[in-house]
Amino acid sequence: MINSQDFAKRLQKILDFYSISATAFSDKLNFNRSTISHLLSGRNKPSLEFILKVLHEFPEVELYWLVNGKGSFPATASNIEKAISPLAEENFKTQKELPLFAPSKAELAVNSTKSEIDRIVIFFKDGSFQSYE
Structure with a gap:
């Protein structure tokens, strides 16, 4: 069973660690300010949703x-690493292997032909066009 007074002290440690006010904390969690106030005073016990x-x-x-x-608190690096799921690690590995700037298909087509551009023609919706040589 959760002791409300002790929980309030731990909650205050979190606020102090992040250097945020109870108002900013409630906004970040999207909880009513009165709920945070009641938890900090030890009046109420936290809900599962809050935790x-x-x-x-x-x-x-x-x-x-x-x-x-x-x-x-704060959690040590080894404890945080244990909390990362294998699926998240697999996602991280696949993202890490992707190149930062992959050449687009258009660039590949232009680079593979090695030919020079002779002219560019732009067609407008009204049926007119403009040619650049």
Whole structure:
């Protein structure tokens, strides 16, 4: 069971760590300011939705630390690495292998012919055209 007073202290640590106010925190999580105020005062206990939003928006916060006070905050690099799913790692690898600027198909076609441009003709919707040589 979550102790409201202890949870409020942990929540305040998060605000201090990120140097944000309760108002900015509530805006970032898209929660009412009164909800954050009640949590910080220890009046209310956090909902599952609130805890999940905190974990999503602030990756350094560990679930077990937030709920029970056990563990560390901010999360160490090794703990964050453990949280990355294998699917996310696979996505990262495939994105890493892509070239930053891949040549477009048009560039490939122009480069492969190695011929010079003789003229360019632009056709307008009204049926007229302009030729550049």
